[in-house]
Amino acid sequence: MNFDPLNFDMGIYAVYIWPAYGVSVLVLGGITLWTLLAWRRAKARLAALEAGRETRQP
């Protein structure tokens, strides 16, 4: 009786609820993306350095 699957009607509170969810998704999604990109960048850089070293010092 109390369960109303995925009710997105926020009524008069929509102006507070949606921005709060929006900012949360933006910030958490943003830092996740940033973290993954930094990891990939660091991995690529180390691989390039290691490859360079191997060719210099066989």
Added chain:
Amino acid sequence: MNFLFRYANPHHFMRLSGAVLPFTAIATLLCLGAGLYLGFSAPPDYQQGRTVLLMFIHVPAATMAMSVYGAITLCSLLSLVWRHPLSDTAARAAAPLGALFTVLGLITGSLWGKPMWGTYWVWDARLTSFLLLLFVYIGYMALWSAIEDEIRAARAAAILALVGAVNIPIIKFSVEWWSTLHQGESIVSGKMAPVFLAPLLLMMAGYAFLFGTLWMIRIRTAILERRARNLMQAGAR
């Protein structure tokens, strides 16, 4: 303690975290997915109406803001007292995540305050001490980047982290020690209906798993960056 030191070796940490990461990532998605589904399906609260939905993102963010600071404090203690080799890296990697959770706690709280209290902000003990937490995070990160010598920077940052830790119990108990507009604790005391408690706990678990996942990736990134720096220095010689 032995356990902590066994995985202090960066090589061991890389292996262990690499094995754990897929599971924490999946746990994050499952908890957040289930939490959001139950949250958006929950009935309006009898007093707050549908603004109860704000609880599902405000409480996890605020809780993580303080828990992450607790983790930084623990790492700083391990670094200062036992010279644990990875703890400085771990503490530094956690700080931006903690700062962002603090920002989210402030924004979502403010958007909850307006419809429920009639104001976005009051200088009550809980809100003020929580804002102070953001400044401590910013100071901590600034100190790390201000000192060039990494060992000295780590030492100074660890001391600052320990000093700033005084604020954590103040935030936690502010709602009991002073008369605040912010409400008191309602999870442990069992005052919340299960229909709200279940999504809240799932969202809290989701935020915690998200933090754990990102924290591990950030530590791994820092380890690779250090290896690259060492290679560059070795090459320059």
